[in-house]
Amino acid sequence: MARVLILGGGFGGVVAAESLAKGLGNEHQITLISRSRRFVFYPALVQLAFGKCELDDVSFDLRETMLSRRVSFIEAEVARIDPDARTVTTAHGETEGKHFYDYLIYALGRRLATERIPGFYEHAHHLLDVDKALKFAKAVENFNEGRAVIGQCPEARLPVPVYETAFALSRLLEERGVRDRARITIVDPDQVGFQCGDAVAAGALTNALATHGIEFLSDFPIDRVTPGAAITSNGQAINFNLLMLLPPFRGSSAASYLGITNQEGYINVNAAMRVVGLERMYAIGDCVNFSGPKMGHMAVRQANVAAANLVAEIGGHEPVSSYIHEMKLVIDEGGADSIYLHKDLWVDEPSSVRQGRFWSWAKRAQEKYWEAVHF
Ligand SMILES: Cc1cc2nc3c(=O)[nH]c(=O)nc-3n(C[C@H](O)[C@H](O)[C@H](O)COP(=O)(O)OP(=O)(O)OC[C@H]3O[C@@H](n4cnc5c(N)ncnc54)[C@H](O)[C@@H]3O)c2cc1C
Helix, strand or coil: EEEEEEECHHHHHHHHHHHHHHHCCCCCCCEEEECCCCCEHHHHHHHHHHCCCHHHHEEEEEEHHHCCCEEEEEEEEEEECCCCEEEEEEECCCCCEEECCEEEEECEEEEEEHHHHCCCHHHEEECHHHHHHHHHHHHHHHHEEEEEEEEEECCCCCCHHHHHHHHHHHHHHHHHCCCHHHEEEEECCCCCHHHHCCCCHHHHHHHHHHCCCCCCCCCCCCECCCCCEEEEEEEEECCCCCEEEEEEEEHHHHHHHCCCCCCCCCEEEEECEECCCCEEEEECHHHHHHCCCCHHHHHHHHHHHHHHHHHHHHHCCCCCCCCCEEEEEEEECCCCEEEEEECCCCCCCCCCEEEEEHHHHHHHHHHHHHHHHHH
């Protein structure tokens, strides 16, 4: 019998657990540990912030779902991993202590490094978790005039909610009849669409932003925030009445002392999703060291690759599946300017871009699909 521990109940951890439950015989033990028993469908948090859905529509109970797949669930904080003793120590949860494993799948996501931007915690909103999205929703309720600044700090790796927030805010202000009283500016350390692919993607985004009268300020690397201004490393400042900013991302802390990460704390893995330099350990999702944005569809694909290879390893075979690093994203503009982008990030070829109302619908349908298939 093999004991498999999966750390993290997000896209990567949940899909890995389901995939292993299907691929491994009943004699093996699968346990998922996560700090919360709620799974949150993060791509819907912009909709949540703009009142287009309720919290219950975008989060689900993990324990019940996992049990129905014969996966044990433990709600606890992962504090420490000891690869020599093959143990994971948990704290602050329903169990505190050591959990032994034969194989480990690490899927603890990324960390928000807000401490790197002085003033961020006090003066900026973000919407990268449920509480912050609901707090931002309150600020949006009271915003009817002035300047809204929306953007990413250097080393944030998630362009989609930035564009979607700008489009949603523009539509909301139009509905309220006050769009002409507000200025919406996206700030970014790079050029428009930089993380979304290439010039083809940038062109589609530029047109969509122009349709909504949304400005784009490029080469604007914010490194501190004061009560009314966001300031760059070279001293440029932009004043705001409403600020939604994604902080820098870093790898998850629980792996930081294991000698398996790059400088930003992301875990080095090979195409089989095995951790480089450690036996019996796989890593998937936002926590791994791959280029480009950090996206849920990548975590799902990596989870399936890791699960297939772990089933093979337990059976004494070589890896059977390899990950290909592709980006597929939908930026939901709420209507005909919604954009679908696809790019193979390990091959130097132009991205493919499609545009139309269909992609807005497809993104919402995907959320319902997730709910139906996984919960
Ligand atoms: C607003 C928003 C919009 C997005 N839009 C899109 C989109 O349109 N398309 C797309 O593909 N992706 C999108 N993403 C990105 C996507 O959600 C992530 O890439 C995905 O969630 C990564 O999955 P993961 O399993 O690696 O990490 P996560 O989903 O972050 O899961 C990590 C899990 O580990 C738990 N955890 C972390 N540390 C510990 C610890 N020490 N102990 C115990 N548990 C711990 C967390 O609570 C969480 O359950 C969006 C994200 C956000 C926030």
